[in-house]
Amino acid sequence: MHIAAITGTGVFTAPDVITNAELVTAYNAYADRWNAENAAAIEAGEEEAKAHSSEDFIVAASGIERRFVMDKEGVLDPARMYPRFRARADDAPSMMAEVAQDAIGKALAQAGVAAADVDLVICAASNMERPYPAVAVEIQDLIGAGGFAFDMNVACSSATFGIQAAADMIAAGSVRCAVVVNPEITSGHHEWRDRDCHFIFGDVCTATVLQRADDAKGAHFRILSTRCATQYSNNIRNNNGFLRRTRDQQEDRRDMQFMQNGRKVFKEVLPLVSDHMAAHMAEEGLAAEDIKRLWLHQANKSMNAYIGRKVMGREPDEAEQPNILQDYANTSSAGSIIAFSKYSDDLAPGDTGIICSFGAGYSVGSVIVERA
Numbered sequence: 001m002h003i004a005a006i007t008g009t010g011v012f013t014a015p016d017v018i019t020n021a022e023l024v025t026a027y028n029a030y031a032d033r034w035n036a037e038n039a040a041a042i043e044a045g046e047e048e049a050k051a052h053s054s055e056d057f058i059v060a061a062s063g064i065e066r067r068f069v070m071d072k073e074g075v076l077d078p079a080r081m082y083p084r085f086r087a088r089a090d091d092a093p094s095m096m097a098e099v100a101q102d103a104i105g106k107a108l109a110q111a112g113v114a115a116a117d118v119d120l121v122i123c124a125a126s127n128m129e130r131p132y133p134a135v136a137v138e139i140q141d142l143i144g145a146g147g148f149a150f151d152m153n154v155a156c157s158s159a160t161f162g163i164q165a166a167a168d169m170i171a172a173g174s175v176r177c178a179v180v181v182n183p184e185i186t187s188g189h190h191e192w193r194d195r196d197c198h199f200i201f202g203d204v205c206t207a208t209v210l211q212r213a214d215d216a217k218g219a220h221f222r223i224l225s226t227r228c229a230t231q232y233s234n235n236i237r238n239n240n241g242f243l244r245r246t247r248d249q250q251e252d253r254r255d256m257q258f259m260q261n262g263r264k265v266f267k268e269v270l271p272l273v274s275d276h277m278a279a280h281m282a283e284e285g286l287a288a289e290d291i292k293r294l295w296l297h298q299a300n301k302s303m304n305a306y307i308g309r310k311v312m313g314r315e316p317d318e319a320e321q322p323n324i325l326q327d328y329a330n331t332s333s334a335g336s337i338i339a340f341s342k343y344s345d346d347l348a349p350g351d352t353g354i355i356c357s358f359g360a361g362y363s364v365g366s367v368i369v370e371r372a
């Protein structure tokens with residue numbers, strides 16, 4: 001058996017920024033238009049008027065201050081409220097492959113690895129641009145990697161589940177160098193017209209290079225162990241699969257975008273995650289004082305604060321539990337990897353930390369790493 005290590009990470013940041021102020025202005029203009037168009041039905045009690053969103057609510061409820069997106073103009077157009085993504089020709093790189101190439105380039109440069117030496121690409125994300133050919137195979141071709149590639153989807157836990165799959169293959173010897181890439185173009189499957197969640201998501205792509213620890217050329221993190229768990233829930237759901245056309249041909253159904261029962265998610269996922277992390281630490285023989293850093297999934301600031309307190313047995317400071325949520329919003333599976341990528345260089349050899357994601361499924365994935 002080999003020891004797997006994380007030898008490089010990379011982040012592609014989407015080109016446009018939307019502040020809460022811009023987002024709320026667009027949403028409120030959309031709500032006003034909708035209320036005017038539906039005035040008679042509202043008057044007759046058949047429809048409920050849409051209330052305004054507020055910047056204060058967004059920051060207080062989530063900790064999010066802005067988000068990056070691939071196309072701001074379409075999202076902020078009150079007559080549209082979703083990004084303007086043009087369908088690309090089959091022989092042009094797909095959007096996911098293009099952003100993946102950027103993030104992977106940065107991660108490979110950090111690891112000092114040539115793309116030709118990569119023998120596994122896992123494209124792990126919460127929504128795919130198409131069902132097949134697998135986006136991962138396109139990415140493999142675009143970067144010039146060898147070996148094989150496949151897509152996987154475990155929603156917000158896609159990155160950690162992908163890391164477990166790659167680390168296990170490296171440990172077993174079937175793969176020597178893997179890239180797990182998370183192109184999270186959430187703006188395409190988000191419902192920007194739903195006041196309860198319109199502020200939640202942003203676009204990004206992260207990439208993680210995994211190798212045998214013996215092959216690492218520079219500073220790296222040994223993977224001590226990984227744990228994945230799932231438990232079925234309908235509280236975060238998106239029905240946009242092949243039934244879209246066979247059901248009733250409607251193109252604009254609410255259930256064809258991200259939907260959640262945010263309150264229930266909040267309450268049910270917290271114990272799931274803190275118990276999962278405590279059990280993983282115990283199995284690894286680690287106590288709270290052994291953990292130098294928590295790189296958590298970035299969905300909600302108070303949720304992360306709660307998990308941090310539970311795991312550490314005290315209030316972790318900002319350096320111990322870095323948040324990137326205020327700048328990137330929820331970027332699905334990429335969130336914990338952005339935090340890891342931006343806030344791990346300063347750890348000393350022997351320092352231990354946990355990358356942990358959680359989300360739809362429900363799913364929880366934790367990766368315990370030690371700075372080599």
Ligand code: COA
Nearest residue numbers: 052053054057061062156195196262263265266299300359
């Ligand atoms: N602007 C102003 N008010 C708003 C609002 C907005 N954009 N959205 C909701 N509100 C109102 C609600 O109408 C409600 O009003 P009421 O009390 O008069 O009924 C009130 O604010 C509270 O709404 P609620 O949805 O209960 O807020 P919350 O405190 O639960 O926060 C979330 C909402 C989504 C931020 C929070 O539940 C959360 O983060 N949950 C976990 C989400 C998660 O991890 N999802 C995983 C996604 S991958």
